[in-house]
Ligand SMILES: NC(=O)C1=CN([C@@H]2O[C@H](COP(=O)(O)OP(=O)(O)OC[C@H]3O[C@@H](n4cnc5c(N)ncnc54)[C@H](OP(=O)(O)O)[C@@H]3O)[C@@H](O)[C@H]2O)C=CC1
Ligand SMILES: CC(=O)[C@@H](O)[C@H](O)COP(=O)(O)O
């Protein structure tokens with residue numbers, strides 16, 4: 001039986017990589033539905049190529065060229081389409097409700113949209129538990145930890161270590177970060193990704209979100225979740241057992257590897273999307289994070305353990321990155337804005353999705369006020 005897959009964010013980087021994995025494994029996987037936000041032409045092209053009619057376009061009003069259109073299009077697609085797995089490759093906080101709906105409609109969730117877990121980790125896990133469905137991480141580091149923990153049978157785990165490439169400014173002196181441009185920040189050294197996550201890699205906010213994502217996924221105390229700079233992005237994560245042994249997962253920086261793993265799970269396929277050639281010389285190096293130069297990781301650690309602060313971290317960062325990409329604020333204003341927002345009096349426990357959305361909205365308002373103040377001053 002082929003697994004039926006819905007790809008949310010089919011026009012994005014995760015979406016396209018997922019479509020490649022499906023295309024490369026026609027006997028195993030079958031595309032059941034797709035969503036996009038603005039790229040209608042591209043969405044229709046994919047639908048034609050894969051011969052499907054379950055299409056959703058969320059960034060428009062009623063549009064008869066697609067099956068579902070408008071703000072609720074993704075939710076309608078999930079309600080009306082049978083599938084085994086939903087790959088959530090939507091960028092940002094808008095991925096949250098689709099994650100929950102995927103689980104509620106009885107589908108396993110292959111999750112790239114880390115924001116879902118940062119905003120509503122407990123609610124999503126409880127929804128998965130109630131509906132007897134799995135959350136399979138797609139984020140490369142979490143996919144690696146997931147694999148390693150399974151291989152080690154979750155026994156005697158001491159700590160997990162996520163690697164970070166260091167982003168576009170790993171070698172840029174701190175004093176020069178004031179004047180860097182969006183185009184410079186978008187020049188990721190190892191991965192080809194969407195704009196928002198690429199800016200987050202440059203500021204290390206991505207690693208901050210990933211620490212918060214790992215806190216939810218692996219149920220570990222935050223001091224057991226560590227980060228190390230590894231410029232080659234070959235090792236994606238490591239797990240240390242209590243006897244000191246350190247286990248690592250290695251693969252080239254190609255998202256098809258964790259995506260294939262998530263789609264085939266619990267099986268492992270007999271071929272690799274891009275196998276590592278160990279007959280070639282390969283350098284693997286590691287450095288500590290420079291927290292003074294990149295404060296976003298420390299700010300994320302401050303948000304750990306508090307769902308309200310985690311939501312605020314994500315919301316303020318999304319607003320600040322948007323403003324940076326529009327040249328309204330400087331790169332160095334991003335941590336200033338986010339720290340100011342998370343230092344408000346947010347609740348630690350969040351009960352339901354309505355409360356999540358309320359905190360998200362409030363945090364964005366505070367961030368936008370700060371952005372306006374910065375713009376007025378300059
Ligand atoms: N790229 C990567 O390698 C990795 C990404 N991730 C995570 O995966 C997610 C997607 O990232 P990435 O693929 O890089 O992003 P992209 O920007 O490349 O793609 C985003 C996708 O989401 C759609 N989209 C954008 N806004 C909305 C919205 N408001 N409602 C519904 N759909 C929307 C876009 O549609 P359209 O193009 O039509 O506008 C597009 O299909 C993020 O959460 C990211 O953190 C995690 C690990 C690795
Ligand atoms: C591919 C992936 O999982 C990204 O989240 C990646 O980790 C980003 O690179 P950084 O390590 O630079 O944040």
Ligand SMILES: [Mn+2]
Nearest residue numbers: 139140141210
């Ligand atoms: Mn990652």
